[in-house]
Amino acid sequence: MQIAIIASQFNKKICDRLITGSKKALDKAGLKYEIFAVPGAFEIPFMAQKLIDSKKFAGIIALGCVIKGETDHYKAVCEGVTYGIQKVSIENRIPIMFGVLMCHDISNAFERSAENSKHNKGYECANGLIEILQRSPQK
Template sequence: MIKGITLVHSVASADARSLAMDRLGSLFETLGFESGKGWQDDQRRGAAFLAPLGNIELVTGRTPAVPPLLIEVTQLDHVHTAVQQWMLTEHRTEEVETLLSAPELTHWNSRLFTAQLTSELRVGFWQSENPLHGRPLAIEGDLDAHGMRFAIITTRWNTVITDRLLQGSLDALYRSGAAKQDVEIVRVPGAWEIPNAARTLAESKKFDAIVTLGCLLRGETAHYEAIYTEVARGIGQSQQETGVPHAFGVLTCETLEQALDRAGLKAGNKGFEAAIAAIEMVSIQRKLRAPDQAAS
């Protein structure tokens, strides 16, 4: 099994290697490389700098017009500034202009600049312009609600809040492609009744996901905690036992002002967020089940 890749490169001629090594070591440490184990004998000295990931690239035909040593970075402009400041301490300004290029776009959807750090060492620093580059492969849901069926449970209690949550949920579903006939709205008296309605709807197998909306405001007694605990437990249990995604949009707030903020005034609309989560979970379930369905 391959454990790592090491590129060995001479950084200076014999008479200048010690100074160049020390200066380059300082630069690479500034840029964030982790120092590895060095070595030294009577004639030579080595220093290792460790990067999180390494690649080896093989090409046929003409070698690409890039340095043989390419370092992928984030915040390319900050790296360019750091290299430039280092080079200004080693060279005159007019020399730096010829030794250090400006970051430029490449034909491979990246930005790149090159630096001639020593007479023997030319390095390219680059950053991908693709926002998904380097992200680990994962199954993720799509925000496309076409063909999905949803049930939204909302409450008559605290309707000044729950009606706002409901409008947020409907907005999210319709914007994402859900058809109005595929969205069922169910009103229950209060938050306590949400789990029962959610379980009934989930067991009907008519819906791909359930969106639960409600609002609990803290009073002067322990009633708030008791209700919230059972509502959360009941919704979670219904989801686990039926396998139908349940999006949680039940607000638990200290004051009416906090609830209004979370229902669209200042802190976003939690009904909208719950519906978006429901769409994504349905999409994820379909992707996860696709191999099984193909096999059958």
């Protein structure tokens, strides 16, 4: 069983910590994975669809970090990536775990991506995906 990790390169330091969390959980479970980089969170749904079309992956972990700024761009990106990931997952019947942090400041992002914590969102998403795949009927 192969897992895809899609990670935004925007706010890269945070996203790298999320990747580390996901890898830790997947390695512990003995699962294989590939990591795919996208420029920002908004591009995650497109990449998820392309990976699903490849029929290589049993599930996807979507990782990113959007930090609120002074404009409405934050709201548009958050809503777009949330809707896009949900739509791709439901329409294709493939689990996509939502590990896109939406934070008001950088300190909150660092808390949710702590490398030595079970509260690392990447770690949580990988464990959630493992649980869903174990409970899902096989095709």
